Amino acid sequence: MPEAFDLDQIQAMIDKGIPHCAEIGMKVHEMSPDGVVFSLPYQERFAGNPVNGVLHGGIITTLIDSAAGMCIFAKLKEYMPVATLDLRIDYLKPATPDEELFAFLTCYRMTRKIAFVRGVAYHETRDDPIANAVGTFMLQSSPTPKVRQFEKGKGA
Amino acid sequence: MSRILTADEFVASIEQAKATGDWRHMFSIIPYFDFLGLRLEMKGSHMICILPEDKKFIGNPTLPALHGGVVGAFLESTALVHLLKTQEVTRLPKIINITVEYLRSAKPVETYAEAVITKPGRRIANMRIEAWQTDRKKPVAAAHANFLVS
Numbered sequence: 001m002p003e004a005f006d007l008d009q010i011q012a013m014i015d016k017g018i019p020h021c022a023e024i025g026m027k028v029h030e031m032s033p034d035g036v037v038f039s040l041p042y043q044e045r046f047a048g049n050p051v052n053g054v055l056h057g058g059i060i061t062t063l064i065d066s067a068a069g070m071c072i073f074a075k076l077k078e079y080m081p082v083a084t085l086d087l088r089i090d091y092l093k094p095a096t097p098d099e100e101l102f103a104f105l106t107c108y109r110m111t112r113k114i115a116f117v118r119g120v121a122y123h124e125t126r127d128d129p130i131a132n133a134v135g136t137f138m139l140q141s142s143p144t145p146k147v148r149q150f151e152k153g154k155g156a
Numbered sequence: 157m158s159r160i161l162t163a164d165e166f167v168a169s170i171e172q173a174k175a176t177g178d179w180r181h182m183f184s185i186i187p188y189f190d191f192l193g194l195r196l197e198m199k200g201s202h203m204i205c206i207l208p209e210d211k212k213f214i215g216n217p218t219l220p221a222l223h224g225g226v227v228g229a230f231l232e233s234t235a236l237v238h239l240l241k242t243q244e245v246t247r248l249p250k251i252i253n254i255t256v257e258y259l260r261s262a263k264p265v266e267t268y269a270e271a272v273i274t275k276p277g278r279r280i281a282n283m284r285i286e287a288w289q290t291d292r293k294k295p296v297a298a299a300h301a302n303f304l305v306s
Binding site for chain 2: 051
């Protein structure tokens with residue numbers, strides 16, 4: 001397994017293998033064992049408030065949940081089926097309409113069966129977060145046969 | 157397009173939905189509700205939100221399963237609709253936080269959810285929301301959420 005992930009391959013895996021992430025236009029920016037950065041361009045169809053165009057919390061949850069799974073793969077350096085056990089999100093301030101939304105997630109503790117993750121959603125910098133997230137995931141969550149590893153490029 | 161709506165017009169839409177019991181227009185003017193294709197059904201006094209079956213909500217095509225984020229978003233939306241419907245609302249309640257518990261793998265089929273206000277407050281509403289598919293007694297996910305209501 002190479003130390004650095006091939007971001008084009010990760011993006012192809014998202015676009016071809018994760019229908020909902022492809023639908024919303026999720027993009028990968030960073031992928032390392034220390035954490036991952038994903039983004040979502042602003043789209044009016046995800047607004048929760050029709051008066052000011054502020055994004056619905058649910059789409060922020062979706063970006064964070066997706067990035068959370070990816071930060072576990074980045075830490076493991078391989079793809080493994082994981083299942084979210086729980087995910088808590090604190091909405092610290094509204095997202096700004098028309099601005100791209102980023103999410104940084106890191107897996108800060110991993111046991112044989114459980115991965116603990118945390119992270120933030122933000123526009124400009126992680127120091128000025130829109131949302132804070134903490135979650136736990138179960139590893140090897142399903143009897144699904146192990147899917148090809150990232151380096152082989154075809155994705156899930 | 158949708159952002160041309162003024163706050164007064166939006167509140168008027170909420171009031172109209174409450175008065176007529178028809179939430180379709182209301183759901184169509186919240187862009188993300190429209191994206192999810194949310195519907196509302198009354199079962200006696202219970203207000204059930206419905207997320208339609210749609211391939212675009214799949215997160216894991218191998219299982220297959222709904223994307224966890226969509227499930228979370230659906231639970232949050234159900235809570236918000238419950239607040240709009242049952243509370244005096246002068247503006248859109250703001251979500252403060254949500255904890256989603258994923259109990260079973262959610263299949264990519266029509267999904268239902270119901271919210272209850274566990275503690276109504278003047279400023280904060282504490283909500284519990286559950287989502288299920290074929291069997292109400294086997295929820296696929298549940299959530300706790302706090303909303304700022306005034």
